[in-house]
Amino acid sequence: MSDTLLLLLGGFESLLRVEVFLACLVGVVMGTFIGVLPGIGPTSAIAILLPAVYGMDPLVAMVTLAGIFYGGTYGGTITAVLLNIPGEATSVATAYDGYPMCKAGKAGIAIGMGAICSTIAATIGVILLTLIAMPLARFGLRFGPVEYTSIYIFAFAMVSSMTGRNVFKALMSLSLGLLLATVGQDVMYGTPRLTFGQLRLIDGIRFVPAIVGLYGMSEILFNTIHRVDLPGKEMPDNRLDFKNVFPRWHHIAECKWTILRSTIVGFLVGVMPGAGGTIAGLLGYDIEKLLSKDPDKYGTGVIQGVAAPESANSASSAGALVPLLSLGIPGSGTTAVMLGAFVLLGVRPGPRFFTTQPELAWGIIASMYLGNVLLLILNTTLIPLFVTLLRISHKAISIVVPTLCFIGIYSVHRSMTDVWVMMVFALVGYVFKLRGIPGAPLVLALLLGGSMEFSLRQSLVLSAGSPLVFFSKPISLLFVIASILVVVMAFVRTLRSRKRGL
Amino acid sequence: MMRRLNIERILCIWMALIAAIALYGARGLPLEARYTLGPGVTPLFYSVLLIVSSAAVFLMARNLRPVSFKSLISEPGRRGTMLFAMFIVLSGLVYVLGFMVSIFLFTFAGLILIEDWAYHKALLFSIVWTLVLHTIFVRFLAARLIRGVLF
Known part of the structure; x- marks a missing residue:
């Protein structure tokens, strides 16, 4: 415990470096702004910025990207409340009560409450992350290839079954990612696979252009075609100056248990692979509605209806970093993209991350404490500025982002082939988004497919070729059974919804 | 079929x-x-x-609308098709005009053709945005970009 505190203090010390502090500030400002923009979420933003962080100091780069990640959940509240358009999917449930509050002239209280709840929940989430991450990483040190193979399979199973309604679509996305991950040299013997004699394929398909195309460019393409028009004069009149965005003490007191319950729910959902902020927000809202003495009031503008989803989605961001930092296994599309950033910077998160790169690991965690305080200040003082920026940038983003992706992707490896790969993935991503095919399984598989194959084949070597090894170790057995259950449940759900004609 | x-x-x-x-x-x-x-x-x-x-x-995948060429050239698909086509042109143009000039032209044309901006605003924004990208990638990140055969 005292070790953890000392290491965390070391992390805070690294925040005293001007560039790290600025990275945190820039990250959270960008995160809020990205959250405000409908259509572009933190996943796309991190994907778009991947090439730009290449070559940067890993701490500066990761503090910026982490700021975008958790800052996005704050920004989404502003448009959810003011325009009834969740700027970010995690704020869908916030709009249920936030917008009615806005129509009643209480937008300031709703946004202020959202910011305060997010700060409290995110801070509790980061405290839990601080306490859990290192012991989990130490526990992870005991894992061998057998355990890792089963954890990878579990992560794939969860992401495929939780994202989207049709498991076959998720499976298609996953198998494409896994297949693409086999291109290049064989992970064990170095034999060229699926390269068709092309030398440029020997290193495999680079994940950066794939991620940028799938998440960044495809979002822009989608938003250009299916444009979300912002309501102009329909925005209810609300005063959003500093005085009016702070809820009263009694508002906070009314919501204290809501905040605490939703924080715990959100954190647990975040830790679980495949879920994420959107599910956390909706679940937090539904639980509070269920527990309420007057559930019919939800949806008419009750403050708990804003506090619950905001607390849950903010805590889930911290929870999502637990498996990523401790085990090196991302549980969602956003954390998969963050893993991509780590790999691009030459860092591999996992059980040894806290011992080999303590400054980086604890620097990121410490920056989250600071970032959440900065976000509270930003989201209570600069709301009118963000709304103005939203209106200006809404009509430039479709041109600005492609140029950023274009120059960024080229500059990483000075390769126009990467630009073309990005464009192919942009088209794939567009059709995926159009038809509700999740992109997260593809990205996760592309990033972890090689590692899973290596662990699988290593496990078989260790057991002299016996696949029963996966059932003989308790941790592995647990994850294998959980994976089977998750997949079976997803198949049953898909077939049932087909029968119902959904 | x-x-x-x-x-x-x-x-x-x-x-x-x-x-x-x-x-x-x-x-x-x-x-x-x-x-x-x-x-x-x-x-x-x-x-x-x-x-x-x-x-x-x-x-x-039953009961979905069949794909037609018309949907690509009429609204709202037209904007997406145009953006993608412009991106392909941009990819070719960098070999001739280099990155910065091509990006300036792409931004300017895109703002007018896709976002319906006024000429003067589009021109000003394109210049500023090209300079921002140049500063970030060429000055700060020292990226070596294609200059183009004309330069």
């Missing part, structure tokens, strides 16, 4: 084609190695999985 092809089914056909190409590419790879799987097993398994899942999605 073409009438039954909606966008989801076209995607499934492409996925199955990718899997078929992978199966062809993996045909010579050994399936067994000493005490473990050979390099050919995973491409084979994943290709089969891709074919099976694509076939399932194909069969489920």
Whole structure:
């Protein structure tokens, strides 16, 4: 415990470096702004910025990207409340009560409450992350290839079954990612696979252009075609100056248990692979509605209806970093993209991350404490500025982002082939988004497919070729059974919804 | 046949084609190695999985609007087609005009043709944005970009 505190203090010390502090500030400002923009979420933003962080100091780069990640959940509240358009999917449930509050002239209280709840929940989430991450990483040190193979399979199973309604679509996305991950040299013997004699394929398909195309460019393409028009004069009149965005003490007191319950729910959902902020927000809202003495009031503008989803989605961001930092296994599309950033910077998160790169690991965690305080200040003082920026940038983003992706992707490896790969993935991503095919399984598989194959084949070597090894170790057995259950449940759900004609 | 092809089914056909190409590419790879799987097993398994899942999605993708060429050139698809076409032109143009000039032209044309900006505003924004990108990538990140044969 005292070790953890000392290491965390070391992390805070690294925040005293001007560039790290600025990275945190820039990250959270960008995160809020990205959250405000409908259509572009933190996943796309991190994907778009991947090439730009290449070559940067890993701490500066990761503090910026982490700021975008958790800052996005704050920004989404502003448009959810003011325009009834969740700027970010995690704020869908916030709009249920936030917008009615806005129509009643209480937008300031709703946004202020959202910011305060997010700060409290995110801070509790980061405290839990601080306490859990290192012991989990130490526990992870005991894992061998057998355990890792089963954890990878579990992560794939969860992401495929939780994202989207049709498991076959998720499976298609996953198998494409896994297949693409086999291109290049064989992970064990170095034999060229699926390269068709092309030398440029020997290193495999680079994940950066794939991620940028799938998440960044495809979002822009989608938003250009299916444009979300912002309501102009329909925005209810609300005063959003500093005085009016702070809820009263009694508002906070009314919501204290809501905040605490939703924080715990959100954190647990975040830790679980495949879920994420959107599910956390909706679940937090539904639980509070269920527990309420007057559930019919939800949806008419009750403050708990804003506090619950905001607390849950903010805590889930911290929870999502637990498996990523401790085990090196991302549980969602956003954390998969963050893993991509780590790999691009030459860092591999996992059980040894806290011992080999303590400054980086604890620097990121410490920056989250600071970032959440900065976000509270930003989201209570600069709301009118963000709304103005939203209106200006809404009509430039479709041109600005492609140029950023274009120059960024080229500059990483000075390769126009990467630009073309990005464009192919942009088209794939567009059709995926159009038809509700999740992109997260593809990205996760592309990033972890090689590692899973290596662990699988290593496990078989260790057991002299016996696949029963996966059932003989308790941790592995647990994850294998959980994976089977998750997949079976997803198949049953898909077939049932087909029968119902959904 | 073409009438039954909606966008989801076209995607499934492409996925199955990718899997078929992978199966062809993996045909010579050994399936067994000493005490473990050979390099050919995973491409084979994943290709089969891709074919099976694509076939399932194909069969489920009924009652969707068929794809037509008209949807690409009429609103709202026109803007997307134009953006993608401009991006392809940009990719070719960098060899001739270099990155910065091409990006300036792309931004300027895009703001006018896709976002309906006024000429003077589009011109000003394009200049500022090109300078911002130049500062970030060339000055700060020291990226070496193509200059183009004309420069």
